[in-house]
Amino acid sequence: MKVFLGGARGSYPVSGADKVRHGGDTFSLLVEGREGGQVLIDAGSGVRRLKERFRAGGVLFFTHTHLDHLIGLPMLAKAWPRQLVLPRGGLPEILARVFSPPVWPVKLPAAEFPVPAEPCDIGGLKVAWHPVAHPDGCVAYRVDEPATGACVVVATDIEWPAMTPRAQDAFALFARGADLLVFDAHFLPAEAAAHKGWGHSAWTDAVEAARRCGAQKLWLMHHAPGRTDAELDAVAAEAAAAFKGAVVPTVETMTEILHE
Ligand SMILES: [Zn+2]
Ligand SMILES: [Zn+2]
Known part of the structure; x- marks a missing residue:
């Protein structure tokens, strides 16, 4: 299994001399299996780094439909997914609202919008999902x-402290034994108290979740x-000191x- 990250930024894309190494693109991530199956998760502006690798006819799964996870979608026009999946349904109506005049001038290509049973098999990759607080x-x-x-778990937008102990246990069970956990670290620990209900976690929450799941990285x-x-x-250094696999x-x- 190979995992390719297109963008790691939250909320909206940014640029600037002080945001070069970690990049300014919003979230998009491609998982590719040994047999060639491809699972694309979200289409933030970071999809521009993945669009050459992503094969037309693949499947795009959305964690949710906030703009930072949709905004790169028109960049996929030449490698358009055959299927777009939002597990709770309603995706065609949402995309039509965003990608139609006068908000956006070009209509998106046709696609299928299945609401598959879970877990579903995509070319040798088994995809499952789990609700989170956001x-x-x-x-x-x-x-x-x-x-x-191999196993990767992607929890890009999640407010860990807003989840009950039972909901945290259920998440830990869902993500049990992940080789790689991709987890929301929007806030610094000192910022978290002033942003309750904003739907995001601090890196300390991500470390706690990784420990609870038994994640390697x-x-x-x-x-x-x-x-x-x-x-x-600075976050990377502190997090790596707290959890060896944190990056x-x-x-x-x-x-x-x-x-592999
Ligand atoms: Zn987001
Ligand atoms: Zn969001």
């Missing part, structure tokens, strides 16, 4: 490759738009190979 609803995805035993994700490279380096991916380290 405004308007959101899911985390678990992608397993039974042939190799943790990618901290969905960085606040204003967070600079230097601040993210804040840079644009050079946005690829991970699991069990």
Whole structure:
């Protein structure tokens, strides 16, 4: 299994000399199996880094439909997914609202919008999902490759402290034994108290979740738009001291190979 990260930023894309190494694109992640199955999760502006790799006819799964997870969708026009999936349904209506005049001038290509049973098989990859705490609803995805035993769990928008102990246990069970956990680290711990209900976690929550799940590696994700490279380096150092496998991916380290 190979994992390719297109963008790690939250809320909206940013640029600037102090945001080069960790990048300014919003979230998009591609999982590719040994047999060639491809699961694309979300289409933030980071999809521009993945669109050459993603094959037309693949499947795009949405965690939810906030703009930062949709905004790159028109960039996929030449490698258009055959199926777009939002587990709770209603995706065609939402996309038609966003990608139609006068909000956006070009209509999206035709696609299928199935609401598949869980887990579903995509070319040797098993995809399952689990609800998490986030405004308007959101899911985390678990992608397993039974042939190799590789597993990645993606929880990009999740407010860990807003979840009851029971809901946290259920998440830990869902994500049990992940080789790689991709988890929301939007806030610094000192910022979290002032942002209750905003739908995001701090890196300390991500570390707690990774421990509870027994994850090997943790990618901290969905960085606040204003967070600079230097601040993210500081987060990376603190998080790695707390949890050995914690990483804040840079644009050079946005690829991970699991069990090959
Ligand atoms: Zn988001
Ligand atoms: Zn969101």
